[in-house]
Amino acid sequence: MIEFHLDPQSGVATYLQIVRQVKDALRLGTLDVGDQLPTVREVVADLAVNPNTVAKAYRELEHEGLVVARQGRGTFIAGTLAHASVEHHAELREAFERWLTAALRAGLDEESIRALVSTTLRESLARRVA
Amino acid sequence: MSPPPLVAHGLGKRFRRDWALRDLTLTIPKGAIVGLAGPNAAGKSTLLSLAAGLLAPSEGSISVLGDDPLRTPEVLAEIGYVAQGAPLYRSFRVADTIEYARRTNSRWDREIAVELLTRIDSRTKVGALSAGERARLALALALGKRPRLILLDEPFASLDPLACRELLQQLMDGVAELGATVVVASHVVADIQRVCDHIVLLSGGCVRLEGDVEELLESHRLLTGPRRPLGSIRGVREVVRERYSGRQLTLLAVTDGPIVDPSWTVEPVSLEELLLAYMAPERLPVVRKMERVQLRWHG
Numbered sequence: 001m002i003e004f005h006l007d008p009q010s011g012v013a014t015y016l017q018i019v020r021q022v023k024d025a026l027r028l029g030t031l032d033v034g035d036q037l038p039t040v041r042e043v044v045a046d047l048a049v050n051p052n053t054v055a056k057a058y059r060e061l062e063h064e065g066l067v068v069a070r071q072g073r074g075t076f077i078a079g080t081l082a083h084a085s086v087e088h089h090a091e092l093r094e095a096f097e098r099w100l101t102a103a104l105r106a107g108l109d110e111e112s113i114r115a116l117v118s119t120t121l122r123e124s125l126a127r128r129v130a
Numbered sequence: 131m132s133p134p135p136l137v138a139h140g141l142g143k144r145f146r147r148d149w150a151l152r153d154l155t156l157t158i159p160k161g162a163i164v165g166l167a168g169p170n171a172a173g174k175s176t177l178l179s180l181a182a183g184l185l186a187p188s189e190g191s192i193s194v195l196g197d198d199p200l201r202t203p204e205v206l207a208e209i210g211y212v213a214q215g216a217p218l219y220r221s222f223r224v225a226d227t228i229e230y231a232r233r234t235n236s237r238w239d240r241e242i243a244v245e246l247l248t249r250i251d252s253r254t255k256v257g258a259l260s261a262g263e264r265a266r267l268a269l270a271l272a273l274g275k276r277p278r279l280i281l282l283d284e285p286f287a288s289l290d291p292l293a294c295r296e297l298l299q300q301l302m303d304g305v306a307e308l309g310a311t312v313v314v315a316s317h318v319v320a321d322i323q324r325v326c327d328h329i330v331l332l333s334g335g336c337v338r339l340e341g342d343v344e345e346l347l348e349s350h351r352l353l354t355g356p357r358r359p360l361g362s363i364r365g366v367r368e369v370v371r372e373r374y375s376g377r378q379l380t381l382l383a384v385t386d387g388p389i390v391d392p393s394w395t396v397e398p399v400s401l402e403e404l405l406l407a408y409m410a411p412e413r414l415p416v417v418r419k420m421e422r423v424q425l426r427w428h429g
Contacts, residue, residue: 008324012398013344044306048298050163050325051306119395 001038002031006047014049018057026066026081028089037067037075133196135160135279135311136181140190143176150176152335154190158311158328165326165343166315167405172332174315175214178281181313182211195278207236210272210310214283216265220257224250224267231271242307243274246300262293266300273304280305280312286321294321301325319402331405339408343401350404353381355394365389371407382407 002025004018012020025031038046040054058075061067066079103113136158143151151173158164166174179185180192183199183206191198197205218227224247232238247270250263259267265285272280282301286294302325305312313330316322329346331339339346350370353363357379360372367386372379382399389396 006324008320008400010398010400013347014324015344041303041306044302045299048295048302048324050327051302052161052163052327053325123392 001036003038004043004047006049014053015057015060018043018054019060022057022061022066023081026077026079031077033077033080035077037077039074132160133193134158135162136192136194136313138177138180138190138192141177141180141187141192142189143173143180143185144188149188149335151180151332154335154337156330156337156340158313158330160311161309162311162328163305163326164311164313164328164330165319165322166313166330166332167319167322168317168332168338169409170317172317173335174317174332175283176335177332178211178283178313178315181279182206182209182281207275208278209281210275210277210279211281212268212272212283212285214287216268216285218256218264218268218271220255222256223252224254224256224259225252227256227267227271228252228274231274235275237276239274239276242276242304243270246270246273246304260293261288262290262296265289265293265297269297269300269304273308276308278308278310280310282312282314284315284317286316286318298325319405323401329401329405331408333409339405346404347398347401349384350399351383351385351389352397352399352403353383353389353394354397355379355391363389363394364391371410 002022004021006014006017008014010017022031022037037058040051040058043049043054044051058067058069062069062075064079066077066081067075068078069075100113103116108116134157136156138154138156141151141154142149150171154173154177166177168174176185180187181194181199183194183203186200193199195205195208199205199209219230222230228240228243228247231243232240247266250259250267254263256264256267269282269285272282280301285297285301289297298321301312301314304310314322314326327343329339329341329343330337353366355378357374357377360369360379363381363383365385365387366381366383366389368384369381370384371382373381382403
């Protein structure tokens with residue numbers, strides 16, 4: 001079963017962090033159709049978060065067709081995001097690791113790499129949207 | 131539809147010649163977990179005492195769960211209030227304290243009170259409990275009433291981080307069970323930012339900022355860029371705070387669209403940073419209410 005973690009400093013809304021972690025797990029294949037998500041009370045007891053927030057995250061996932069809530073039984077994975085992309089993961093990861101090796105060799109430290117990756121990602125996505 | 135759990139209209143409270151709270155108008159939505167933030171002497175305790183029917187307003191009105199807490203004291207049975215420092219009888223044992231609560235409350239759910247008090251020996255005298263245990267006992271007594279509105283005044287003060295987390299877990303577990311509305315006063319934002327979905331920021335007896343946490347975070351951004359004269363920036367509706375350091379300029383701004391100028395690095399802002407910015411002394415004359423403005427934008 002998936003265990004959520006929270007980064008309160010990230011500026012990302014708590015419910016979105018939960019939504020993203022479920023989606024990440026679906027993309028990576030660690031969650032699959034039929035798997036159960038922890039109950040709202042379990043998440044609340046584990047993370048000391050607002051139950052409304054967990055419920056909102058689950059509603060959002062349900063709205064997107066990724067989970068179904070079964071009355072009195074819990075919330076279950078109903079959809080998947082892994083289908084098309086997962087087969088390319090290994091290859092992309094290899095290419096990325098080669099890039100990382102080159103970056104480290106060029107003298108970039110972890111923070112510079114993170115900064116470069118996040119700005120490039122942001123700008124490149126913004127160009128595509130525009 | 132049931133009335134909102136807490137409504138204030140032009141609410142003010144004066145102690146001798148000093149106003150502790152002035153011209154407060156707000157509506158707390160049902161089911162919200164409200165962080166009542168602000169520095170010391172901001173009026174947080176006064177507001178909670180007014181809501182709990184312990185003080186009478188000097189002007190304006192307050193209603194809780196649709197009733198005036200002074201004229202209709204029956205409504206107090208629906209309110210779980212824990213005062214600052216969690217006052218309890220120190221010579222009582224834990225079991226006596228729970229029994230006392232059972233006898234003095236018309237509605238009492240022993241299950242929920244006891245379930246939330248795991249790992250505390252009921253034979254211990256209250257005076258011998260740690261600060262964290264005492265806080266959890268006080269909260270368990272408040273939750274045992276099965277309240278529809280929970281008012282907590284600085285519950286985390288003097289607690290270590292672990293005790294803080296345990297108390298928060300107990301509170302959230304109780305809220306999940308009861309579906310209650312919560313107002314937690316705290317001068318330490320870090321203690322409440324994890325759970326609150328609505329914020330009321332008081333300072334100097336006035337509301338500085340109020341609204342849904344997500345909407346507030348969505349509408350504010352940190353802009354960092356090279357130092358320059360401040361003209362109008364496309365996408366920025368209002369600058370809340372500007373900071374210069376060397377050749378760099380950092381703005382905390384209310385946005386009303388995407389920031390297109392590529393010389394700005396745009397980042398989300400944390401709740402703590404947002405509240406600190408609105409608490410800053412230079413902002414004191416400004417009283418804002420975020421609810422009234424259109425916050426969402428689609429970029």
